[in-house]
Amino acid sequence: ALPSERALGPAVAIAMICCAAVSLTFLPAVLTLCGPRALRPRDRTRAGGGRTWWARAIERRPRRVWLGCLVLLAAGAACAPLLAQSGVPLHQALPATAPSVTGQSVLSRHFPAGTASPVVILAPPARTAEAHNRVTAAQGVATAVVTRSGPGARVQILATLRDAPDSAQARRTVGRLRASLVGTGALVGGQSAQLADLHTASVRGHRLIMPLVLLVVLAVLIVLLRCLLLPLLLVAAAWGSLFTAFGAAALVFRVVLGGTATEPAVVLFSFVFLVALGVDYNIFLVHRIRGEAVERGTTAGVRRGLETTSGVISAAGLVLAATFAALCAMPLLYLAQIGCIVAIGVLVDTLLVRLFLVPALILDLGHRTWWPVHLPGDKAPGDGAPSRTPPAGALARPTQSTSAP
Incomplete structure (x- = not known):
């Protein structure tokens, strides 16, 4: 990677460590001091009626749901090649009213455009x-x-x-x-030669960094979920949503900006942001599903996981998408492109992949989701029986003790 890109890694890593330290020390202390008041209004999903409408739809037709999601992702990803990493000249990346852009325009009319350098x-x-x-x-x-x-x-x-x-x-x-x-x-x-070498190094470095990041993410998911098949599916889903974001952003660039050219650094930074955020949502949803599936079975685990995390995932996705979309108002084209790509990718990952595609895949696979591990909440593999699923209202009703007072 280039020195500028290598410098970004330690800075972001240190920031994440600080955020984790605050979340594990300061925040719990504040919540303890505030008591129950900090959690108002209380979560009512356990009180009954908390099953989301998409959870019911996914349970009825899981295969149709994930196939439909794949069609949507494929349609967006088909436009990804339109996003060209050919670079953007500085006079096109700045506002048209910038004095330097005006000067370059005048220079190009009267002299060869490369006269200045x-x-x-x-x-x-x-x-x-x-x-x-x-x-x-x-x-x-x-x-x-x-x-x-x-x-x-x-x-x-x-x-x-x-x-x-x-x-x-x-x-x-x-x-x-x-x-x-x-x-x-x-x-x-000269400047043109330096920029040519910079572009070549960026493209070559990305071919190394992107697979390496995905391998690290895959390893983290395998350790967290203690299985192999589901982490592979999650990484594949993240990869698909990434290309869908690139394709959708390329269409937006063509309509709004009249071109789809961008810098290799824009693609790299967008990739890092989207993969990191996608892994967060994977952890939020799938870790909860696995915890519930250990006790109740995979089907009930998916339902319970959606009930308890879908609101958090949706809210977090909307906040992050709005935050990155604010970069679209920046006059510098590079930042506006990063904001657009990440905002679209977060919405796709949050509202389509995590709330529909991943739950539908888990429901369709059943106990095979956790291969090569078998969860105790599921029926034994090969017995032909579906996973143990309690009635819809059973999760909301407290268990009554049959012992004598």
Whole structure:
């Protein structure tokens, strides 16, 4: 990863450790001092009538529910390739009224767009003429001038590009220049060359970071849930919702901004935020389902898990989506794109994946969800009987003791 991206990791990790410390020490102390007043209004889901409407719908047709969710996710993910990591020139990332944007526009009308920042080529003195000819003949180069030479030193050639120095076209021109100068011993530098190397390093780093993050998430889920099949499904669902967010955001960018180009860093940061938030919701919902399933069976565990966590997940998702959506008002395009992608992804993950897709998959799989572990609340595998599910109202009624007073 790039130094700027590596620096973000420790900072965020330290912030998360501080948040966890506050949540485990300060917050419980405050709640203890406040007493029952801090929890008002009280949760009435245990008093009966707390079964949510989607819990009833999922229980009736779990396979139809998760298949429908997959169709929606696939439709959004099909548009993900529209989100191009080709980079955005700075004059397009800033507001059109910025003085620098106005200056670049005037410059491009009267001179080659790369005049302000030419590409620097350092060639051996013995091959100056050859290097100069190759640079001049390269596509995308407007002019090339030899500016300095001397015995034993490299010769400097300044190549003015036809395109803005921070554009995707300029990066491609740098690639052509380097390819044409192979064998001459010449070096290609300057702003456009630096940006080309930065873009290449970002894309290459993301191919390593993204799978590594998913492997870490998978390991955490396996340890938490003490099974293998469900964590694999949860990671796959998170991956699907991520691409759905990218696809939906690409459509929004095309309609609102007129283009779908973005920076590789935008994709990386959006990926990190969405995977981290998705794991949170996985833990909230599935850990509760597993705890209930140990005692009551998988079907009852899903119902109870939805009753007790769906409100929290929905509220948290709406708050987070609204928070990130506020970034869309920022004048800097990068921040607005991150806000849009994460807001859409949080809504998809919260309202579709966690409340419909995951519960429906668990209900359809039954006791196989926890493979290779068998929960004591479920019927023995292979007996052909469904998991032990108490009547709908049984969860809301207190158990009456049959012993004598």
